[in-house]
Structure formats: structure tokens, C-alpha cells
Amino acid sequence: MKYDVIIVGAGPAGCSAALTARQRNLKTLVLYNAEGAMEKAHRVDNYPGMPNVSGKEFVKITREQLVEAGAELRKGLVQKIMPVGGSFSCLVENDIYEASSIILACGTARVKTLKNEEELLGQGVSYCATCDGMFYRGKTVIVVGAGGESVEEANYLAELATVKYCPERKHDISGLNDSITVIDDKPLSIEKSAEGMKLVCDKSEHVADGIFVIRPAIAPTQLLPELEVKDGSVYVDKDMATNVKGVFAAGDMVGQPLQVAKATGEGNIAALSAAKYIKQAEND
Numbered sequence: 169m170k171y172d173v174i175i176v177g178a179g180p181a182g183c184s185a186a187l188t189a190r191q192r193n194l195k196t197l198v199l200y201n202a203e204g205a206m207e208k209a210h211r212v213d214n215y216p217g218m219p220n221v222s223g224k225e226f227v228k229i230t231r232e233q234l235v236e237a238g239a240e241l242r243k244g245l246v247q248k249i250m251p252v253g254g255s256f257s258c259l260v261e262n263d264i265y266e267a268s269s270i271i272l273a274c275g276t277a278r279v280k281t282l283k284n285e286e287e288l289l290g291q292g293v294s295y296c297a298t299c300d301g302m303f304y305r306g307k308t309v310i311v312v313g314a315g316g317e318s319v320e321e322a323n324y325l326a327e328l329a330t331v332k333y334c335p336e337r338k339h340d341i342s343g344l345n346d347s348i349t350v351i352d353d354k355p356l357s358i359e360k361s362a363e364g365m366k367l368v369c370d371k372s373e374h375v376a377d378g379i380f381v382i383r384p385a386i387a388p389t390q391l392l393p394e395l396e397v398k399d400g401s402v403y404v405d406k407d408m409a410t411n412v413k414g415v416f417a418a419g420d421m422v423g424q425p426l427q428v429a430k431a432t433g434e435g436n437i438a439a440l441s442a443a444k445y446i447k448q449a450e451n452d
């Protein structure tokens with residue numbers, strides 16, 4: 169099924185965008201993953217009409233509101249957005265959703281990468297077991313995991329390859345398949361060597377055919393590598409349009425001030441711009 173718009177993020181910016189998208193009668197899917205900044209706010213006092221509201225309560229009310237308005241809401245980490253001939257495919261764990269336009273409302277998840285990780289992406293480093301796992305059938309891989317889906321993804325890879333698992337930070341790894349060896353050392357960098365891909369840790373080094381880095385958050389440029397980022401924020405114009413045609417962005421991820429009222433206002437503009445874009449594309 170194809171949506172008019174997929175909104176990545178169900179914080180204030182994404183929820184607001186969804187409400188306006190539905191007012192414009194767009195077929196709307198909202199995807200969210202872990203808690204965003206809003207759910208961490210103990211109390212918000214400067215949002216009109218909702219005095220003394222907690223962040224969690226705000227998110228609960230606005231998510232209920234967007235579902236009542238006819239948007240679909242699903243939990244799942246969006247791992248990759250791929251432009252495909254005028255529309256977009258969104259990879260969400262094991263599913264792919266398609267839409268004519270995208271609104272990014274992912275907040276400001278800061279992702280600290282390993283040294284050389286981004287440079288070696290696609291050259292032995294992957295962020296997506298579902299997309300690239302098959303290339304490593306019968307080979308050896310290392311999974312650098314940081315929680316979320318990383319244990320599940322490592323178990324999936326263990327069905328195809330010999331897997332070592334290196335926790336990037338402390339998280340529950342009790343669910344790891346028995347065949348997986350755990351590297352109990354801090355990962356620092358990735359290098360390409362004659363023997364294969366090398367994971368350099370604090371006290372040890374490990375070589376494999378491929379290295380998968382699986383974190384619960386994805387940097388905007390990993391989601392959609394074509395995206396222009398300026399000073400750490402996704403670049404948008406006054407219509408909340410990014411440099412990628414059909415992709416809009418709103419909220420904390422487009423920069424200061426990091427405030428709820430700004431996020432909802434931008435979500436509203438992004439949805440109106442997406443509606444305009446879809447209409448124009450239909451008439452072209």
C-alpha cells in the first residue's frame with residue numbers, strides 16, 4: 169500500500185504534521201521508535217492550552233488525536249529512506265513502506281559514530297542486517313550493537329553467517345543466540361585491511377568479512393544520505409523543504425530553538441508543503 173506521506177517521528181513535530189496532513193486528506197503513516205525529547209520533559213509550562221502538562225501526557229494526547237483523525241501510527245525504527253522514481257521507500261526493520269513524500273520529525277538523537285565508520289559504509293560496513301545480510305551468507309561478521317533491535321538483528325545474521333557481537337554500550341544481551349561470540353571490549357574504530365574489515369577495540373582487534381553497526385537511533389544522513397546538513401541540523405527553507413525534492417523536515421532536527429511550540433508550528437508548515445508538493449506532482 170502506498171501512502172501520500174510518511175512521517176518519521178511522533179513527537180510534537182510529527183504529531184502536528186500528521187494532524188494537518190489528515191486535514192488535507194493525505195493518507196498518512198506516522199512511524200516512531202524510542203522516546204524522543206518530549207517524553208523526557210517532566211513538565212511543559214509554555215505550550216498554549218495545555219498548562220502543567222508532562223511531556224509523556226502531551227505525546228499520549230496528541231498521538232490519540234492523530235489516530236482519531238485517521239492517520240496510521242506504528243512503532244518501528246526507520247533505518248533507511250530510498251528515493252525511487254518520484255516516490256520513497258522506507259525500510260522499517262523487516263518491512264518496507266512507500267510514500268509520495270516524507271516528513272522527517274526525528275528530534276535530535278545525537279549519534280556518535282566509530283572512527284571511519286561512515287567513510288566505510290557500503291564498503292564492508294552496513295547499518296542494516298535485513299538489507300545486506302544475504303551478502304554475508306557463509307561468511308564472518310561482527311555486529312557492533314547498542315541496544316534496541318541490535319540483539320535481534322545479530323540473531324538474524326547468525327542464521328546466515330558466523331557472528332561476533334561487540335556491545336558499544338551496556339545493554340541486555342541475554343537474548344543473544346548461543347552461537348554468537350561476545351567481544352567484551354570497547355569498539356573504537358573500523359579499518360579496511362588485507363584480511364578483511366577490522367574492528368579496533370580498546371584492548372583487542374577483530375577481523376571479519378563485514379561489520380554491522382546497529383544502534384537504536386539513526387543519524388539523518390544515514391537515513392537519507394542525500395540530505396544536506398548545516399551545523400548539525402537538517403537544512404530546510406521557509407516551507408520546511410529539505411534539499412531533497414519531496415522530503416520535508418520539522419522540529420528539533422532542523423535547529424534552535426528546541427521548543428515544543430516551534431516544533432508543532434514547523435510540523436504544520438511541513439504538512440501543508442507536502443500536500444502542495446503532492447498536488448503539483450499529480451498535475452505534472
Ligand SMILES: Cc1cc2nc3c(=O)[nH]c(=O)nc-3n(C[C@H](O)[C@H](O)[C@H](O)COP(=O)(O)OP(=O)(O)OC[C@H]3O[C@@H](n4cnc5c(N)ncnc54)[C@H](O)[C@@H]3O)c2cc1C
Pocket residue numbers: 176177178179180181182199200201202203204205206207208209210211212213214223244245246247273274275276277385386418419420421425426427428429431
Ligand atoms: C528534559 C526536557 C525538558 C524540556 N522542557 C521543555 C519546555 O518546558 N518547553 C518547551 O517548549 N520545550 C521543552 N523541551 C524541548 C521539547 O521537548 C522539544 O523541543 C520537542 O520535543 C521537539 O519535538 P520533536 O517532535 O522535534 O522531537 P522529539 O520530541 O524528540 O521526537 C522525536 C520523535 O522521532 C522518533 N524517531 C527518531 N528517529 C527515528 C527513526 N529513525 N525511526 C522512527 N522514529 C524515529 C522518536 O521515536 C520520537 O517519536 C524539553 C526537552 C527536554 C529533554
